[in-house]
Amino acid sequence: MENEKIEVMIREAIPADAKDILAFSKKTGAETDYLTYGPEGLELSEAFEEMYLEGLMEKENEIMLVATINNEELIGIASVGSNDKLKTQHVGEVGITVAEEFWGFGIGTVLLEEIELWARESGIIRRLELTVHADNERAIGLYEKMGYQQEGRMARVMMIDGEFYDGVMMSLLID
Numbered sequence: 001m002e003n004e005k006i007e008v009m010i011r012e013a014i015p016a017d018a019k020d021i022l023a024f025s026k027k028t029g030a031e032t033d034y035l036t037y038g039p040e041g042l043e044l045s046e047a048f049e050e051m052y053l054e055g056l057m058e059k060e061n062e063i064m065l066v067a068t069i070n071n072e073e074l075i076g077i078a079s080v081g082s083n084d085k086l087k088t089q090h091v092g093e094v095g096i097t098v099a100e101e102f103w104g105f106g107i108g109t110v111l112l113e114e115i116e117l118w119a120r121e122s123g124i125i126r127r128l129e130l131t132v133h134a135d136n137e138r139a140i141g142l143y144e145k146m147g148y149q150q151e152g153r154m155a156r157v158m159m160i161d162g163e164f165y166d167g168v169m170m171s172l173l174i175d
């Protein structure tokens with residue numbers, strides 16, 4: 001039998017990815033408690049997501065990257081969100097999710113490397129930040145490996161099944 005070639009590709013998300021991104025949010029929301037949504041996913045319409053992705057392509061301080069297998073199956077997403085306010089447009093909030101069956105293969109690492117590269121080339125972003133569930137050792141380990149610093153513990157940033165959980169604020173300064 002011929003071996004199937006698997007190629008992981010990382011590229012910017014395009015409006016045509018909207019449906020897959022929403023399905024991915026439901027799948028991964030069901031796989032982990034560490035995201036801000038559960039099995040319901042992002043709860044956005046496909047039309048809204050398409051419009052959002054179209055707008056994103058014009059932004060210099062926001063991005064969404066997708067990791068795919070053979071440019072078909074969506075297996076990871078990393079994003080940076082920001083705003084247009086003069087005093088805060090240099091701050092980007094990072095989000096990252098890899099489908100559970102692909103954890104531990106370096107996909108999170110490559111996604112964050114690409115995010116950092118993009119941030120350095122953006123000419124605007126000077127701080128990447130995120131808040132991570134304090135028990136999320138894998139994600140905290142990954143961020144620390146990529147040079148992100150812990151800045152503080154935040155009480156009650158999440159409530160899961162009636163219980164509060166702390167978060168850790170982390171950042172990477174872009175100079």
Ligand SMILES: CC(C)(COP(=O)(O)OP(=O)(O)OC[C@H]1O[C@@H](n2cnc3c(N)ncnc32)[C@H](O)[C@@H]1OP(=O)(O)O)[C@@H](O)C(=O)NCCC(=O)NCCS
Binds near residue numbers: 032103109131133136
């Ligand atoms: C966090 C997440 C993005 C990591 O993606 P991944 O593709 O598995 O990450 P990689 O394989 O590139 O990197 C794993 C790194 O995490 C760290 N890591 C892995 N397991 C760890 C553990 N048990 N304890 C501490 N650090 C760990 C290591 O630094 C490792 O790098 P190394 O293999 O070079 O040592 C992924 O697990 C995920 O999507 N989780 C659910 C969603 C989530 O938690 N998102 C972050 C919300 S803030």
